[in-house]
Amino acid sequence: MDPNLPPVSGTAEDMPRNILFVAYPDVSLLDLAGPQTVFWAASNYARARGMAGYRCLTASYAGGTMSSVEGTVMQTQSLCEWDPRVIDTVIVPGSPDILQVARNSAPLIAWLHTVSGSVRRVASVCSGAFLLAYAGLLDGKRATTHWAMLDRFRELFPTVDLDPEAIFVQQQNLWTSAGVTTGIDLALAMVEADYGHEVALNAAKELAVYMKRPGGQPQLSEILISQSRQVPLFETLHLWIVQNLSRQALGVEQLAEHVGMSPRNFARVYKEKTGRTPAKGVEHFRMEAARRLLQDPARPIDQISRECGFGSEERMRVAFQRHFGLSPSEYRLKVNR
Numbered sequence: 001m002d003p004n005l006p007p008v009s010g011t012a013e014d015m016p017r018n019i020l021f022v023a024y025p026d027v028s029l030l031d032l033a034g035p036q037t038v039f040w041a042a043s044n045y046a047r048a049r050g051m052a053g054y055r056c057l058t059a060s061y062a063g064g065t066m067s068s069v070e071g072t073v074m075q076t077q078s079l080c081e082w083d084p085r086v087i088d089t090v091i092v093p094g095s096p097d098i099l100q101v102a103r104n105s106a107p108l109i110a111w112l113h114t115v116s117g118s119v120r121r122v123a124s125v126c127s128g129a130f131l132l133a134y135a136g137l138l139d140g141k142r143a144t145t146h147w148a149m150l151d152r153f154r155e156l157f158p159t160v161d162l163d164p165e166a167i168f169v170q171q172q173n174l175w176t177s178a179g180v181t182t183g184i185d186l187a188l189a190m191v192e193a194d195y196g197h198e199v200a201l202n203a204a205k206e207l208a209v210y211m212k213r214p215g216g217q218p219q220l221s222e223i224l225i226s227q228s229r230q231v232p233l234f235e236t237l238h239l240w241i242v243q244n245l246s247r248q249a250l251g252v253e254q255l256a257e258h259v260g261m262s263p264r265n266f267a268r269v270y271k272e273k274t275g276r277t278p279a280k281g282v283e284h285f286r287m288e289a290a291r292r293l294l295q296d297p298a299r300p301i302d303q304i305s306r307e308c309g310f311g312s313e314e315r316m317r318v319a320f321q322r323h324f325g326l327s328p329s330e331y332r333l334k335v336n337r
Contacts, residue, residue, distance in 0.1 A: 016043070016055040017088035017194065022128075023060045023076045024101055024108060029068040030180050031093030031125040032058070038187035041206035046199050054088075061108045069095055079111055084118035089190065093183070094126030094146065102134050109135045116174075121190070123175035125183035132176065133157040141171040146179040166335070184209055233273060234259070241285050245309045250282045282309075287323055290316060294332045301328050 019039050021032050036056045043053030060066050063078030092112065095101050102109065112135040116122045124132045129145040130153065132138050142161040145153050150164050163169055168177035168186040177186040184207065192200035237259050241250060255278050256266035270278050290308045293299055302313045305328075310316035313328075320328050 016052045018086055019054050019056045019089045019091060020079075020082065020087050021056065021058045022079070022090065022092045022108070022112075022131075023058050023066045023068075023074060024095070024105060025067060026069040026095050026097050026101060027066070027093050028095050028126060028180065029070045029072050031095075031128065031183055032068070032091075034181060035091055035125060035183045035187035037207060038184055038191060038203055042191040042195065042199050042203040044206070045202045046195050051195060051199070061105070061111060069097070079108070084115045087115070087119045089121040089123060090115060090119055091183075092122070092124045092128035092131050094124070094128040094130075094180075096127075098127035098130045098149075099152075102130055105131065112137065119173075121173050121175060123177070123186060123190070125177050125186065126179050129153070129176045130156070132174070133160055137174060138176070141174060142169050143171065143174070143176040144169045144178050145176065148179070234270065238281075238285070241282060242289070245286055245289050246307055248309050248311050250309065252278050255282075283319060286310060287319060290320075290328065291331070291335075294328060295335060297332065301332075304328070 019036075021036060023032065036058075039054040039056050043055075046053040058074060058076050059079045059082065060076040061079050063076055063081070065073055066076050067073050090112070109131060112122070112131060116135070116137050122132065122137060124145075126146045127149055129138065129143055130149075133143070133153070133156070138157065138160045140159055140161070142163055144163045144166045147164065150162065153160070154162055166178065167182040168175060168189060170189070175186055175190070177183050188200050188204055188209075191203055237255065240258055241255075244250065247254075252263045252267050255270075256263040259266060261269070267278055270276075270281065274281060276284070286308045290304055290310070293304045293307065294301075301316070305311070305313045305316040308316070310319065317327050320326055320331060324331060326334065
């Protein structure tokens with residue numbers, strides 16, 4: 001046992017919360033370091049205000065040096081040295097070679113199965129969800145993982161209620177997040193749950209990231225999708241649309257004027273480059289914004305419809321039914337369950 005560990009007795013108010021990050025050969029460095037940095041930044045702010053904060057520890061099953069898939073070498077403690085009673089949260093990062101990792105990690109998977117009943121939270125980042133699933137922790141529960149591995153996950157773990165869109169999911173004491181940087185969003189959500197909005201907000205400011213992307217937000221945003229289609233001609237336009245969604249008048253004439261093209265030529269080129277009409281493009285941006293705002297159960301749906309430029313709750317309802325087969329209120333229930 002680490003001689004620097006706090007005694008088992010005490011309260012959450014006067015003891016730092018031990019966050020144990022699980023390392024293994026070829027672990028993804030950002031999956032591990034991103035959330036670690038969130039907890040470090042939150043601790044700096046919390047401790048300056050008399051709160052206990054966090055203590056981040058990196059451990060592998062056998063301990064010793066461990067190399068990330070990117071080539072960074074880290075020193076780890078042994079998981080077996082730890083009394084689960086002093087661990088607050090276990091976080092399992094992912095790896096591009098997670099299936100190979102799983103084949104070589106039977107003792108680690110068994111440890112995860114055992115420790116899950118003793119610690120307050122168990123979480124995964126990216127493909128780390130595969131290790132939680134192999135440990136039997138996700139059976140019958142809602143979870144998520146990296147968008148590129150969704151099909152393989154479904155094949156291997158059909159009893160898991162896999163959410164293909166959420167950037168992170170909380171089910172009781174189990175948390176899973178999607179690809180790589182979403183571990184930062186997951187960690188910010190944990191900080192907010194532990195120490196409140198102010199501490200999480202200031203941790204986000206320290207990292208210069210958004211505070212915070214809701215868990216049900218799509219893994220791939222419309223802005224990212226549009227950029228991946230290699231249409232730099234319209235990148236500035238798309239950012240302008242996102243910033244002006246409350247305007248109902250975002251028709252061909254307004255959009256064409258913004259990029260200095262005639263309406264007819266703009267409509268033709270936009271469809272050719274993006275595969276969508278301008279009207280469909282705007283609607284997709286409105287839908288993404290509405291989905292994000294619906295994460296807040298206190299925000300009225302009619303207010304969201306106005307903020308996103310639908311004009312009325314009925315028009316937003318029709319759009320949601322067309323895209324998802326759900327009304328906005330049904331969608332809200334689904335992502336907030």
